[in-house]
């Protein structure tokens with residue numbers, strides 16, 4: 001069998017738009033309800049959260065080779081000043097990994113996606 005990882009984008013191998021959107025829909029309520037990191041979304045309007053969710057979806061589409069154009073701000077500018085800590089980052093990753101389990105995201109796609117997210121860490125974590 002051909003090694004699909006050599007010929008197909010990570011975006012396609014993960015299931016494309018519907019799969020990304022479905023995971024994104026589950027991720028945000030988890031983050032918002034979290035006792036530790038939910039504070040970052042406290043008192044934000046539903047529309048602001050909807051907008052952020054859409055931008056995150058576009059960002060993840062683009063960085064995995066999918067057909068979109070990211071029109072949001074760069075991640076450092078977006079998150080600078082929020083005071084996101086290394087602990088906050090671990091909690092965030094915990095939710096992401098739990099959803100990877102829930103959606104049965106296989107290897108090597110799971111590790112490839114986590115590596116991409118890990119690369120954004122220095123732009124997001126303040127201290």
Ligand code: HEM
Pocket residue numbers: 037040041048052055056059071072073074075078079084088089092117120124
């Ligand atoms: C602990 C981890 C994170 C926290 C607490 C967090 C929190 C937030 C918050 C509160 C906003 C809204 C900012 C605003 O509207 O002014 C935001 C925006 C955003 N975040 Fe995060 N974030 C985290 C990780 C990530 C990661 C890992 C990514 C992508 C891989 C990401 C992508 C985005 C994008 C694309 C936006 C919208 C940018 C824009 O408004 O132009 N975030 N984040």
